[in-house]
Amino acid sequence: MEWWKDALVYQIYPRSFQDSNGDGIGDIPGITSRLDHLQELGVGAIWLSPVYPSPNDDNGYDISDYKDIAPEYGTLEDMDRLILEARRRGIRILMDLVVNHTSTRHEWFEKSRRRIAPYTDYYHWAPAGPDGSKPNNWTGFFGEDCWQWDDVREEYFLHLFARTQADLNYRCPQVLDEVEQVLRFWLDRGVAGFRCDVINLLWKDSLADGKERLALTGMEHYLSLEGTHDILRRFRKVLDRYKAFTVGEAVFVTPDMARDLCGPERGELDMVFSFEHMECDQYLIKWLKRDLRPKKFFKCLIKWQEELPWNAIYLENHDQPRSIPRFGSEGYWRESGKLLATLLLTLRGTPFLYQGQEIGMVDFDFDGLDQIDDVESRNVDRVLKGLHVPEALRWRIIARTSRDNARTPMQWDDGPNAGFTTGRPWLGVNRNFHFVNLADQENDPDSIWNWYKDLSALRREREALRRGDFLWLECTDRVFVYRRRLGEESLTIALDLSDRPARVGSRGKLLRSNYRRDGFDGRLAPWEAVILEDEAT
Numbered sequence: 330m331e332w333w334k335d336a337l338v339y340q341i342y343p344r345s346f347q348d349s350n351g352d353g354i355g356d357i358p359g360i361t362s363r364l365d366h367l368q369e370l371g372v373g374a375i376w377l378s379p380v381y382p383s384p385n386d387d388n389g390y391d392i393s394d395y396k397d398i399a400p401e402y403g404t405l406e407d408m409d410r411l412i413l414e415a416r417r418r419g420i421r422i423l424m425d426l427v428v429n430h431t432s433t434r435h436e437w438f439e440k441s442r443r444r445i446a447p448y449t450d451y452y453h454w455a456p457a458g459p460d461g462s463k464p465n466n467w468t469g470f471f472g473e474d475c476w477q478w479d480d481v482r483e484e485y486f487l488h489l490f491a492r493t494q495a496d497l498n499y500r501c502p503q504v505l506d507e508v509e510q511v512l513r514f515w516l517d518r519g520v521a522g523f524r525c526d527v528i529n530l531l532w533k534d535s536l537a538d539g540k541e542r543l544a545l546t547g548m549e550h551y552l553s554l555e556g557t558h559d560i561l562r563r564f565r566k567v568l569d570r571y572k573a574f575t576v577g578e579a580v581f582v583t584p585d586m587a588r589d590l591c592g593p594e595r596g597e598l599d600m601v602f603s604f605e606h607m608e609c610d611q612y613l614i615k616w617l618k619r620d621l622r623p624k625k626f627f628k629c630l631i632k633w634q635e636e637l638p639w640n641a642i643y644l645e646n647h648d649q650p651r652s653i654p655r656f657g658s659e660g661y662w663r664e665s666g667k668l669l670a671t672l673l674l675t676l677r678g679t680p681f682l683y684q685g686q687e688i689g690m691v692d693f694d695f696d697g698l699d700q701i702d703d704v705e706s707r708n709v710d711r712v713l714k715g716l717h718v719p720e721a722l723r724w725r726i727i728a729r730t731s732r733d734n735a736r737t738p739m740q741w742d743d744g745p746n747a748g749f750t751t752g753r754p755w756l757g758v759n760r761n762f763h764f765v766n767l768a769d770q771e772n773d774p775d776s777i778w779n780w781y782k783d784l785s786a787l788r789r790e791r792e793a794l795r796r797g798d799f800l801w802l803e804c805t806d807r808v809f810v811y812r813r814r815l816g817e818e819s820l821t822i823a824l825d826l827s828d829r830p831a832r833v834g835s836r837g838k839l840l841r842s843n844y845r846r847d848g849f850d851g852r853l854a855p856w857e858a859v860i861l862e863d864e865a866t
């Protein structure tokens with residue numbers, strides 16, 4: 330029953346996880362060869378970022394065939410084997426469902442642009458205005474406008490993301506049927522469910538002009554509309570036959586919107602990824618970063634803990650910079666890495682751990698834009714260049730926020746290319762792999778890796794950590810204290826997100842600390858995290 334409330338989910342970015350054939354690109358046999366690592370961590374499910382055929386303009390989020398595997402990642406047989414080998418270890422597989430858009434190289438698009446039935450209206454096509462102008466004033470997510478002219482059809486098509494990611498038109502009933510077939514295709518092969526990409530954008534109510542905004546003009550025409558809820562309830566009918574699980578990536582959601590997407594009575598998604606806690610270190614948009622304000626961060630976590638019955642908990646994914654430099658401190662790399670692990674594994678909800686987080690991987694150490702691959706970073710650089718922003722500043726902005734920070738290859742050991750590949754890696758390996766790698770940390774009882782393993786086991790042992798209520802006790806500009814309670818079982822977690830010692834009011838039997846100590850008297854060292862067993866009252 331609701332296995333996903335007890336599971337720790339591990340996200341794999343296949344391109345960067347493990348290469349098995351020396352072409353420098355991670356692949357499915359590579360993932361299969363590393364399943365023991367995940368089993369040791371107590372992982373219950375893997376979310377696989379896209380492995381479908383794709384021109385890779387957005388690393389697989391531009392899909393050209395939903396029912397196959399990209400040759401560079403392997404074959405359908407490799408995928409079947411992964412599903413089987415994972416199942417043997419008690420690990421489920423979640424596929425990435427990217428159905429807001431397809432690649433413009435998808436057969437549907439190729440036919441749609443030639444007006445071949447039934448594909449004619451699979452996408453949002455619109456003619457140019459009298460002066461050749463675009464159909465509306467909307468702006469896109471990747472720093473460029475969102476209408477692309479197509480010479481074949483002689484119309485514009487809508488793309489909220491890269492210009493080779495054309496948005497599907499759900500007003501066309503066949504589109505929904507197609508997607509339902511995709512769901513069945515993978516569920517029949519034994520996957521346990523889906524992570525649904527930008528799922529709250531599927532339905533566009535009209536293509537009318539939007540309100541001008543600094544970011545994303547037009548979003549009132551597609552953000553979490555009733556049409557999307559209808560689609561999700563249709564999907565649910567298919568999913569229910571397989572008892573399948575879904576987590577939706579929901580951009581710009583408020584708690585109210587999130588509840589409508591995943592409230593248990595809604596029959597839509599099981600949980601969502603929300604973004605508000607990832608916005609506590611920015612001015613207005615993610616490219617304008619500022620120092621984290623811990624109190625704002627805690628308050629935001631509290632709000633989402635209190636307002637949703639259940640949610641996905643995460644601090645990293647393939648779109649975000651690494652969490653230690655961001656929410657922790659590189660000076661206290663080990664301590665803050667463990668503190669963030671504690672936060673992730675003791676909040677109420679399903680924890681999602683991103684590859685490399687379990688060994689404290691940090692942001693890339695690239696020197697310039699030519700080492701960056703990400704389409705979004707490149708677009709943003711182009712836009713900034715157009716605004717005459719000097720190169721050094723452009724690089725500072727990109728380096729701090731680029732999605733490639735999270736996409737450098739997994740650091741397995743201190744051999745060539747950190748054990749990721751015997752060839753030339755598709756994206757640079759961080760030079761710190763000599764001292765940040767799994768093999769070293771396996772041998773070090775005090776490592777971040779062993780801390781994750783230990784807390785993951787503690788979470789399996791203690792039902793209060795999984796199913797218990799959440800109650801916050803202290804929330805200051807650096808200290809966060811909260812309680813998880815289920816029946817008689819009550820645990821208190823106290824965290825100090827600063828370089829200075831702190832005092833908290835809670836006492837109790839010390840279960841865990843990321844410092845060596847025997848008991849707890851209310852004093853926290855810099856970046857200390859403690860878990861206390863509350864004495865019965």
Ligand code: ISL
Pocket residue numbers: 387390391427470490526527578580615647648705732
């Ligand atoms: O990183 C972002 C852009 O500023 C996010 O807003 C991101 O685009 C958003 O979270 C949607 O992400 C998902 O869909 C994108 C894909 O590029 C991302 O990798 C994926 O996680 C388009 O499919």
Ligand code: CA
Pocket residue numbers: 348349350351352353354355356401
């Ligand atoms: Ca490979």
